[in-house]
Amino acid sequence: MSAQLIPLQKAAPAAPEPAQVPEGGDLSRLLDDYPRILSMEPGPLRLDDPQQRELMCLRGETGSNRAVLLVSSTHYQLGVDGRFHEYRSLARSHGLIARVVPTTISQIALQYAADAGGGAAELVNSHEKARVIGYIRQAASRNASDLKFQIVGDFCSVRLKIHGRSRAIGELSAEDGYRLMRTLYNSMVAQGQGDLNPRAMQDGQLRAEYARLCGLTGSRVATRPAKDDGLLVTIRLLYASNRNGKSLESLGYNPDQLALIQGMLRRKYGINLFTGVTGSGKSTTLVACMQQLLRDHGQEIDLITIEDPVEYDISGAGSLQTPMLYDIHDPVARAKAWGDALRNCLRHAPNVLMPGELRDEDGAVTAFNTALSGHQVWSTLHTFDVFSAIQRLIEMGVDTGLVTNPALLTGVVNQSLVRTLCPHCKVPLHAHRDLLKPHLLEQVDRLGEGYKIFLAGPGCSHCEFGVGGREVAAEVMVPTADSMQVYQREGMLAARIHWVTRLGGVTRLAHAVQKMREGRVDPRHIEQDVDPLDTDFVTLGVWP
Numbered sequence: 001m002s003a004q005l006i007p008l009q010k011a012a013p014a015a016p017e018p019a020q021v022p023e024g025g026d027l028s029r030l031l032d033d034y035p036r037i038l039s040m041e042p043g044p045l046r047l048d049d050p051q052q053r054e055l056m057c058l059r060g061e062t063g064s065n066r067a068v069l070l071v072s073s074t075h076y077q078l079g080v081d082g083r084f085h086e087y088r089s090l091a092r093s094h095g096l097i098a099r100v101v102p103t104t105i106s107q108i109a110l111q112y113a114a115d116a117g118g119g120a121a122e123l124v125n126s127h128e129k130a131r132v133i134g135y136i137r138q139a140a141s142r143n144a145s146d147l148k149f150q151i152v153g154d155f156c157s158v159r160l161k162i163h164g165r166s167r168a169i170g171e172l173s174a175e176d177g178y179r180l181m182r183t184l185y186n187s188m189v190a191q192g193q194g195d196l197n198p199r200a201m202q203d204g205q206l207r208a209e210y211a212r213l214c215g216l217t218g219s220r221v222a223t224r225p226a227k228d229d230g231l232l233v234t235i236r237l238l239y240a241s242n243r244n245g246k247s248l249e250s251l252g253y254n255p256d257q258l259a260l261i262q263g264m265l266r267r268k269y270g271i272n273l274f275t276g277v278t279g280s281g282k283s284t285t286l287v288a289c290m291q292q293l294l295r296d297h298g299q300e301i302d303l304i305t306i307e308d309p310v311e312y313d314i315s316g317a318g319s320l321q322t323p324m325l326y327d328i329h330d331p332v333a334r335a336k337a338w339g340d341a342l343r344n345c346l347r348h349a350p351n352v353l354m355p356g357e358l359r360d361e362d363g364a365v366t367a368f369n370t371a372l373s374g375h376q377v378w379s380t381l382h383t384f385d386v387f388s389a390i391q392r393l394i395e396m397g398v399d400t401g402l403v404t405n406p407a408l409l410t411g412v413v414n415q416s417l418v419r420t421l422c423p424h425c426k427v428p429l430h431a432h433r434d435l436l437k438p439h440l441l442e443q444v445d446r447l448g449e450g451y452k453i454f455l456a457g458p459g460c461s462h463c464e465f466g467v468g469g470r471e472v473a474a475e476v477m478v479p480t481a482d483s484m485q486v487y488q489r490e491g492m493l494a495a496r497i498h499w500v501t502r503l504g505g506v507t508r509l510a511h512a513v514q515k516m517r518e519g520r521v522d523p524r525h526i527e528q529d530v531d532p533l534d535t536d537f538v539t540l541g542v543w544p
Contacts, residue, residue: 027103031111034059034068040112044094047087048141050134051170054127056084057111058091058098065096070111073102105130128183136206136214138169140237142464145279147237151177152230163419163467164279164529174230181223181233189221191309191328196223198231203328205309206235215239218311238311248288251281252420252471254514257506260476261413265293269374270410271367273358275383281417281472282380283356287312289378290354294318301351306341308356338363342370352376361397368402385508386412386477387492387499404488406479415474418512418529420520422468425457429523436524443533444516444523447543451517456525466522473512473530477505497540509536510544 039047039058047053055075060067069091071084084100091098109130139147139160146161156177158170172180178198185196185204192204206219220236249258264272272289274282290303294316301318308324322345326337338355339362345353357380358364371377383389389412393403402408429448432455433441444453456466477483477499487495499505506514512530515521526533536544 027101027107030068030101031059034061034066036060036062037111038067038091038096045087045091045096048138050131050138052083052087053112053134054105054108054131056087057108058087059111060096067091067096067098068101069098070101070103070108072105072108074105076100076102126183128180129188132180132184132188133210133214136210136216136219136235136237139235140215140239143239144237147235149177149181149233150226150230151181151232152226153228162464163470164417165419165465178231181231184233184235185221185223192221193328198223198229199225201225211238217313218309220309220311240313246284246288248285248292251285251288252515253474253476254506254511257474257476257511260411260478261289263478264411265289265296267376267410269371269376270408271371271377271379272411273379273381273389273409273413275381275386275389275412275414276416277382277384279417280415281470282415283312285413285415285472286354286356286378286380287314290314290319290352291316293352302349303352303354304345304348304350305354306338306345306356308337311356335360336362339366342366346370346373346375350375352378354378356380357382358393358396364393364396364398368398368408371408372402383414385496386414386475387487387496389414390487391492400488404479404484406481406484409479412477412479413474414477414508415472416508416512416530417470418473418515418521419456419467419525420469420471420515421454421456421522422460422463422466424462425460425466426454426519426522427457429453429455440523440527440533447513447533448517448523452519453516453523454519456522467525471515473508473515473526475506475508475511493539500536500540500542507536507540507544509533513544 036059037057038045038060039053039056045058047056055072057070058067059070069088076084088098088100105127109127135147135158142160142162144160144162148159148161148166150157150159151174154174156172156174157168158172159166159168182196185192185202188207188210189204190207193202196202202223204221206221208218211218216237217240218238222234224232226232248261253261274286276282291314294301294303297318299316299318303319305314305319305321306324307321310321310323314321324337324341326333328334338359342353342355342363343366353370353375355363355367355377358367367377367379381389381392383392390403394400429444435455436444459465480503483495483499483503486498500507509531512521512526513533516523516526523533536542
């Protein structure tokens with residue numbers, strides 16, 4: 001809840017001189033009188049910057065304007081950091097009398113950890129862990145998809161990926177960066193590959209207790225050596241499926257596409273695939289579909305997922321999420337794992353199987369054999385459009401007759417995520433035509449004639465840099481005998497042209513252009529997130 005501050009009737013008296021409170025019992029008794037952590041609650045006094053949270057914590061009384069500001073005694077006594085006085089003045093401006101209490105950085109970290117509950121204070125038992133958690137929490141508070149630490153030369157750049165775009169949020173020394181990354185990988189990661197080795201590629205998962213502490217359902221961690229004895233560490237943040245109310249209808253599909261996906265959900269057997277590049281929202285859509293499927297059947301079907309690792313929370317009594325089990329150091333075992341897992345799951349009499357991804361021949365062939373036995377299978381695949389998914393499956397070793405059988409391959413969705421405009425600060429194109437490059441302006445004039453086109457604004461209190469969020473730009477193809485026969489006779493390109501020109505198929509780009517014409521998407525973002533605006537003309541001979 002937001003901080004409830006009692007306004008002062010007159011100027012507050014000068015606070016008493018700060019006094020060192022001994023660590024331990026005396027500090028604990030003092031803090032018992034100030035149960036609220038105002039620097040963590042939503043409101044004007046919240047501290048989101050992990051570097052500020054390292055150094056201070058504001059605790060307040062309930063129903064009073066008295067508070068204590070815990071500060072790092074080392075930094076405070078140096079007298080060179082104005083942030084303490086600025087923050088204390090901010091508290092005063094909101095009617096709060098804050099007494100300064102110097103203490104240790106570890107004690108400050110414990111305040112934030114203890115407020116998260118669940119024994120968190122025992123988890124955050126070092127200064128470095130507190131800092132790592134601070135960065136992850138900051139990333140989660142901004143709904144970032146990835147947090148990256150890039151160590152090159154003498155410096156470590158800390159970057160967030162928000163709405164598909166990366167931005168730096170801080171810089172550390174290389175020594176400090178390595179110290180944090182060793183803490184992360186060596187003591188906060190599960191299923192890792194030994195201790196951190198900057199000269200090797202290593203994977204792992206943030207331990208479940210730390211993920212919960214940061215408000216996540218999970219987090220993947222990957223490392224890769226960089227130039228100049230450097231290191232890249234990427235932390236992929238995984239959120240609860242209901243965190244942002246992600247129902248199938250809220251993801252951005254148009255009504256015709258939703259109708260096709262609903263039809264896929266009603267099929268009793270067959271394979272349905274969500275395809276696209278990394279970060280295109282495939283897993284989010286897949287989870288939304290599985291939750292709707294469970295609701296539609298009143299939780300009276302059995303859904304088993306196979307995930308590597310288990311990442312998203314699929315709620316419902318009818319679902320059981322299971323991990324992949326194999327020796328991570330044995331590439332042969334990993335290659336066999338998907339097929340073995342699918343075959344094992346069939347012995348548990350499921351109605352629906354959801355392998356998280358079709359990665360290799362054994363997994364893909366077994367998935368089609370599973371559908372042949374009368375089961376519904378949902379999965380993901382990395383391809384660039386709906387018909388390239390068919391080509392990839394054939395190249396992976398699945399029989400062409402099975403892949404092109406519309407009774408067996410019952411739906412393919414290909415998608416990207418495109419940024420949507422903040423409605424509060426977007427600006428009309430007609431007043432800012434100079435912001436578009438000549439080639440793009442010409443194409444927007446062609447495609448946007450008769451529509452009011454908008455561009456991203458400068459950003460405001462409601463958004464990040466003029467962007468309100470992201471939605472899918474998608475193409476949804478339900479195979480038919482007609483389209484599959486064209487594919488078999490004439491190939492992938494001819495089948496795609498036939499689908500668009502004869503069967504009314506809507507390409508991913510055409511869907512994005514629909515959103516642009518509705519004034520919800522910046523044409524520059526379509527070029528950056530989806531495709532150049534002339535892609536359909538170049539590849540298919542038609543304008544969207």
